[in-house]
Amino acid sequence: MSLTVRKRLSAVITYVVLIIVFIFVVFPIFYTFMGSFKSNQELLTSGSTIIPQKFVLDNYEQAWSLANFEQYTWNSLYMSFFIVLGTIITSTVSGYCFERGKFRGKNTIFAIVVSSMFVSLGSLTLYPTVMIAKWFGINKSLWGVILIRVLGMNVTNLFITRTYIRTVSPEIDEAAKIDGCSFFSTFVHIIFPLLKPLIATIAILEFRHSWNDYMMPMVFTMSKPERMPLVVGVVRLKSSGEAASSWNLMLAGTAISMIPMIAVYMIFNRYFIEGMTAGAVKG
Amino acid sequence: MSVRPVKKPMKLSIKNDSVQAVLMLMPMLMGFALFTYGPILYILRFCLYKANDFKATYIGFDNFIRAFQRDPDFWDAMLNTVILSAGKLIIEIPLAMVLAILLNKGLRGTGFFRTFLFLPAITSTAIVGLIFSLMFASFDGIVNNILQSVGLISRPINWMGNKWTALEMLGIASIWNNFPINMIYFLMALQSIPTEIYECAELDGVTPWKRFWKITLPMIAPIAQVVVLMAIVGSLKVSDLVLASTNGAPGGRTEVIMTYVFKYFFGYSGRAVEIGYASAMSVITGIFLAIVSLIYMRVTNKMNRVY
Numbered sequence: 001m002s003l004t005v006r007k008r009l010s011a012v013i014t015y016v017v018l019i020i021v022f023i024f025v026v027f028p029i030f031y032t033f034m035g036s037f038k039s040n041q042e043l044l045t046s047g048s049t050i051i052p053q054k055f056v057l058d059n060y061e062q063a064w065s066l067a068n069f070e071q072y073t074w075n076s077l078y079m080s081f082f083i084v085l086g087t088i089i090t091s092t093v094s095g096y097c098f099e100r101g102k103f104r105g106k107n108t109i110f111a112i113v114v115s116s117m118f119v120s121l122g123s124l125t126l127y128p129t130v131m132i133a134k135w136f137g138i139n140k141s142l143w144g145v146i147l148i149r150v151l152g153m154n155v156t157n158l159f160i161t162r163t164y165i166r167t168v169s170p171e172i173d174e175a176a177k178i179d180g181c182s183f184f185s186t187f188v189h190i191i192f193p194l195l196k197p198l199i200a201t202i203a204i205l206e207f208r209h210s211w212n213d214y215m216m217p218m219v220f221t222m223s224k225p226e227r228m229p230l231v232v233g234v235v236r237l238k239s240s241g242e243a244a245s246s247w248n249l250m251l252a253g254t255a256i257s258m259i260p261m262i263a264v265y266m267i268f269n270r271y272f273i274e275g276m277t278a279g280a281v282k283g
Numbered sequence: 284m285s286v287r288p289v290k291k292p293m294k295l296s297i298k299n300d301s302v303q304a305v306l307m308l309m310p311m312l313m314g315f316a317l318f319t320y321g322p323i324l325y326i327l328r329f330c331l332y333k334a335n336d337f338k339a340t341y342i343g344f345d346n347f348i349r350a351f352q353r354d355p356d357f358w359d360a361m362l363n364t365v366i367l368s369a370g371k372l373i374i375e376i377p378l379a380m381v382l383a384i385l386l387n388k389g390l391r392g393t394g395f396f397r398t399f400l401f402l403p404a405i406t407s408t409a410i411v412g413l414i415f416s417l418m419f420a421s422f423d424g425i426v427n428n429i430l431q432s433v434g435l436i437s438r439p440i441n442w443m444g445n446k447w448t449a450l451e452m453l454g455i456a457s458i459w460n461n462f463p464i465n466m467i468y469f470l471m472a473l474q475s476i477p478t479e480i481y482e483c484a485e486l487d488g489v490t491p492w493k494r495f496w497k498i499t500l501p502m503i504a505p506i507a508q509v510v511v512l513m514a515i516v517g518s519l520k521v522s523d524l525v526l527a528s529t530n531g532a533p534g535g536r537t538e539v540i541m542t543y544v545f546k547y548f549f550g551y552s553g554r555a556v557e558i559g560y561a562s563a564m565s566v567i568t569g570i571f572l573a574i575v576s577l578i579y580m581r582v583t584n585k586m587n588r589v590y
Contacts, residue, residue: 014385018396021382025400028414028459031425035417043423050425094311101304109312116319118576121326122520123541124565127548127558128322151314183300184307212407214523219549231407235527238413250417254410265405269398272405276464277471 029258036060036251043247059252067249069256071226072233076211076257079142079229083210084203086150087157091202092195094153095161096187100173117155126219133220141227144220149210157202160278164198165191201275204268211261230257330562339559346563356535357564360543361571363450367539368518371454371461376511379462383469384499397470404463412527415456419443446536449529453537457524461514468510472503508583515579519572540568 031050035043036059038052063069098110129148130139138144168191176186214231221227228236234253237246265272295302330346332339350357382400386393403411418425419442427439442448476499484494500507522541525531531538538546546554547561 011388011390014388014390015392017381018385018400021378022396022399025403025459025463028411028418029402029406031418032414090311093307097304097308101301101308103301103305113315116315118573119323119569121323121565121569121572123522123545124548124561124568125322125326126545127561128325129318131325132317132321148314148318151311152318153311153315182298183303187307208405212405212410214407214409214527222549231409235409235413238416238527239530247417250413254413257410258406261405261407262402265402266398269401273397273401273467276404277467 032251032254032258036248036255038248038251040248043251059248060256063249063252063256067237067246067253068225068233069230069253072228072230072253073256075142075227076229076231079146079217080207080210082146083149084206086146087154087206088199088202090150091154091157091161092192092199093187094158095165096191098158099162099165100170100191101183113153113158114155116153123215126215129216130219139220140224142217142220142229145213145216148216149206154206157205160201160275161195161198164195168194200268200271201278204264204271205275207264208261208272211257326562326565328562329559330566332559332562333557334559335556336558342559346560347567349560350564350567356538357540357543359536360538361540361568363537364519364521364539364541367450367453367457367521368515370450371457372511372514372518374454375458375462376465376514378458379465380469380507382462382466383473384495386466386470387473397467401463401467403460404467406460407523408460409523409527411456411460412524415452415459416443416528419452443529443532446533449532449537453525453529456528457518457521460524461517465510465514468506469503472506472510473499475506476502504587508587511583512576512579516572516576519575540571544568 034050034052037055037057039054039056039058042053098106130144133139133144133148138147172190172194173186176190181189211229212231213229214235217229218232218235221229221232225233225236230253234250234257237250237253240246297303297306329339331341331343333342333345334340386397386400419427421427421439421441421443424439424442426442427436430436431439440448442452480498480502481494484498489497520541521539522545525537525539525542526545529537531542544561544564545551547557547564550556
């Protein structure tokens with residue numbers, strides 16, 4: 001076999017594998033979106049076809065007006081908005097203080113924060129978290145989730161901000177200091193404006209996380225459907241007893257919850273992939 | 284737990300840079316202490332109590348004795364978690380690696396494939412659970428329909444009716460959801476390998492197979508070690524996927540460790556709230572996770588030294 005033939009063959013095999021995986025990956029999403037346009041009758045009688053015989057918007061209308069999805073969408077939007085906004089501020093401030101601040105015990109505190117990555121118990125700490133939130137009276141709404149996410153010190157974000165600020169020349173700080181800037185005002189006027197690319201990364205990571213999160217918003221809105229975000233609301237349909245009759249709502253709801261995420265991903269796709277890997281390398 | 288401002292005898296005013304740094308950091312440090320270490324302290328305290336939402340009585344190590352001697356369901360849940368994690372990682376990690384290598388060839392259309400293959404990673408895990416449980420529904424589910432129409436099965440499989448088929452469904456859903464991020468990590472690792480090494484190897488006539496085992500794998504081993512550790516710990520901690528799809532069906536036999544303990548904490552799905560016992564199981568789970576990570580690091584460090 002000559003070299004060119006071999007190269008061609010390897011390219012063909014590569015494409016075949018990629019296309020098979022592509023189908024496997026896209027199929028569930030495609031199925032969901034197509035299903036969401038089927039009429040309820042068609043869903044219950046002939047589930048075998050993927051493409052609907054007739055495209056109808058009934059499911060969306062029903063989900064939106066009858067099944068509370070307008071409220072869920074609004075809840076998701078405001079929860080994500082405040083988490084993104086808050087995290088941008090708290091992550092950059094913490095990164096700045098740990099990188100440029102000089103105070104006793106800084107390295108010890110940093111080590112304690114980072115080591116929390118290794119003692120994380122996942123969903124097992126949710127109940128104690130709710131109980132602690134109860135002391136502050138924030139256990140009954142999404143504000144609990146927002147405050148915990150914003151103030152809870154995300155180690156990944158801390159790493160990427162600290163590393164990023166390290167690349168900013170210290171001479172800029174010195175110059176600001178000579179001009180009479182304090183530690184705080186140096187951050188506000190000099191450092192923060194330099195962090196724009198980093199802010200985009202944090203915003204996207206945090207949006208993905210808060211929009212998709214299920215466990216934490218679920219335990220904070222248990223038995224309060226009017227406060228649930230989209231993901232919690234959609235999954236609730238499944239366990240609410242009339243599961244079989246609400247397939248159409250589940251499919252439409254799933255589509256509604258996925259559309260904003262996919263849209264943001266398609267627009268900022270480069271930041272997404274860079275951002276999601278950035279945190280891991282340092283970790 | 285919280286950190287006091289640094290005491291300097293000279294000038295402790297708001298104009299001092301160190302004071303400003305500590306003050307700026309204070310809200311986050313308090314939030315961190317309360318919401319990261321707070322819950323762990325809470326669990327460590329209540330694991331020695333018999334407690335529900337209203338009262339708590341000290342009972343010493345009874346909760347642990349109960350978990351070890353009288354609760355086979357807990358160990359079943361742990362075994363399920365291990366089986367599910369092992370089963371899906373054996374497919375997921377090599378799949379992610381192969382795809383990363385294919386995407387690293389730089390063929391035309393790579394960007395397109397990279398964008399679309401990453402889609403599952405931006406989908407909520409709970410939503411993934413929901414979509415897959417709809418696709419694998421026994422009546423009129425699309426998976427049964429496809430398998431029937433190509434003739435692989437003669438009548439619909441009741442996927443949720445049997446522990447093993449339900450675990451299969453969870454595994455497939457989890458692979459779908461998690462392979463893209465590992466693929467991207469591996470791709471990033473591959474791109475950090477200097478191309479000169481491959482050029483030399485090509486001149487020496489090294490076969491692609493050998494090239495993978497002797498050059499690529501050793502070069503990405505340090506990153507792969509961390510990626511696989513994260514994948515292992517992540518899959519042992521799976522909870523939302525199971526809650527949103529099987530929710531333990533059939534009859535609690537696909538319960539994983541996180542959902543099992545979660546239900547004792549919250550009394551979810553009609554269970555009585557037992558905070559003390561749930562805390563004790565959390566402690567055991569935490570120790571289990573730590574042991575798995577330690578063994579993994581030991582073994583892989585040895586393997587790293589072989590190269």
